[in-house]
Amino acid sequence: MKIIKLLIQSSKLLFVLAVFSSALTGICSSFLIKMIVESINTENFNAASFQVEFGLFWVGYGVLAVVSSFAVSKLSQGIIHQLRISLSTKILQADFSEIERNQDRIFPILTEDIKTIYHGIDRLPSVTTGLATVLGVLGYIVYQHPTLSLAVLGLFLAVFILTKLSLPLTRKYQEKSRVLWNDIFKIFEGLTYGIKELSLNKKFKKFYLKEVIEKTSEEQNKYMVKESVVVAIASKSGDMVLLLGMAALVVYIFATGFVEPSVFGEFLTLVLFIIAPLSTVSGWFSNLKRIEVALEQISETGIDLEDTAHVVKPIELDEENVADDVIIDLVGVKHEYYNPDEDEHFELGPIDLSIKKGELIFLLGGNGSGKTTLAKMMLGLYPPKEGVVKYKGQSIDDSNREDYRSKFAATFVDSYLFDNVTHIDDADVLKRGEELLKTLEMTKKVRIENGKFSTTRLSEGQKKRLGLINAILKDTEVYLFDEWAANQDPHFKKIFYETILQDLKKAGKTIVVISHDEQYFDRGDRVIKLMEGQLVS
Structure with a gap:
């Protein structure tokens, strides 16, 4: 048992x-x-002995x-x-x-x-x-x-x-x-x-x-x-x-x-x-x-409480620069999704995509085109069914995937907002956080106290702004923003595209933005379009 x-x-x-x-x-x-x-x-009951x-x-x-x-x-x-x-x-x-x-x-x-x-x-x-x-x-x-x-x-x-x-x-x-x-x-x-x-x-x-x-x-x-x-x-x-x-x-x-x-x-x-x-x-x-x-x-969730035999010892990736400055390389990657309950089948790829260090890329595509799935493969959340993901020329597998994921900070449409920032190893996190709160006009709503945001009881738009700040404070090599500006008003869209993204680019960060705001695409280096799981431009 x-x-x-x-x-x-x-x-x-x-x-x-x-x-x-x-x-x-x-x-x-x-x-x-x-x-x-x-x-x-008993007939001879001995009370003392009893x-x-x-x-x-x-x-x-x-x-x-x-x-x-x-x-x-x-x-x-x-x-x-x-x-x-x-x-x-x-x-x-x-x-x-x-x-x-x-x-x-x-x-x-x-x-x-x-x-x-x-x-x-x-x-x-x-x-x-x-x-x-x-x-x-x-x-x-x-x-x-x-x-x-x-x-x-x-x-x-x-x-x-x-x-x-x-x-x-x-x-x-x-x-x-x-x-x-x-x-x-x-x-x-x-x-x-x-x-x-x-x-x-x-x-x-x-x-x-x-x-x-x-x-x-x-x-x-x-x-x-x-x-x-x-x-x-x-x-x-x-x-x-x-x-x-x-x-x-x-x-x-x-x-x-x-x-x-x-x-x-x-x-x-x-x-x-x-x-x-x-x-x-x-x-x-x-x-x-x-x-x-x-x-x-x-x-039934795929978690085996007794299984300890297949734990792969994690290793760290080599941080040496590569000659052609390609930071992420997707080579023939493919992902399939099948839902038997709804008889739904989706196939992404095969996709070949190289991303250079310091690039600002916009990823465009209609609903169901595979943008978020591609983003999750890029982040290492979905291992490709076929092909390989490379980081600075090194193939990503089970042994180094955890270290690879740590190279990214991301915001998704359904991202959860954590209030804690003490895990960010940066002495200037308070100063940088206050600057970002000011840039995104959040200083009257939120402060950083004792390694935490003072509150997360905010409107949806304010939560997304705070989530953006949280992601930026991690100071990673690569940033991915999935439809961040979709529900923001024009004022904060402009701040995002013309200030936040440009500051990250000046700092040498690599940025991928999933977006439909074509009026801002000229601020980027490239526009990539997905249609029915395939790159079309």
């Missing part, structure tokens, strides 16, 4: 301590039950239970921390296009699935203690009443089979419920970030609430109820089998005189002691299935 592997990987020492202390807690519990039952039936023995096991039970809870708490919190870090690391190291395709599923995984795993692990002490109690008391029952034990073991086997039979159906409903969680998170994202649009359209607001939120929530709720009903039926069926079996055994004993009623009374007392822990153990199996579903959701 994957969850056991993850627990052991988290901390072998804590895992052994948790299991061992939980098992000993169950054994102590079994001995306490045994002592109580034997003391009732108090000493009972006290020792009672203290042992309490101490071991605390140790077990502490170990599991440390283990569960540790594994949740490691899962968060491991998932975040693997997301950052994973193939960009794979993560991009599964973007809507990432947030539910980092919240809902990790919570599910945590709750499953958190129940481990009671499950282990319950299992040890059941096994300990069962062992004592078999020793004291071997014949009667066969009947009870048969009943327990029937309960186990009932639980086992219910698990596939439980898992089915868990899977359907979990898939709908992805939709619910996306819906709530729309509710949060689209509140302006919803508030301005009464009809759509009503539709979104009734037809989108309510219907999806009801459907997800339906599967959760079905899962709960199946678990309850399996659990109560087990209880009913046990009760019916005990009743049948009582009838049989009084009809045949198979054993003395007093002996059966002692036996029944022991059996009743283990019903509760047995229920805890059997209930955990449905929880285990939920954990498996959560781990599968993680795996």
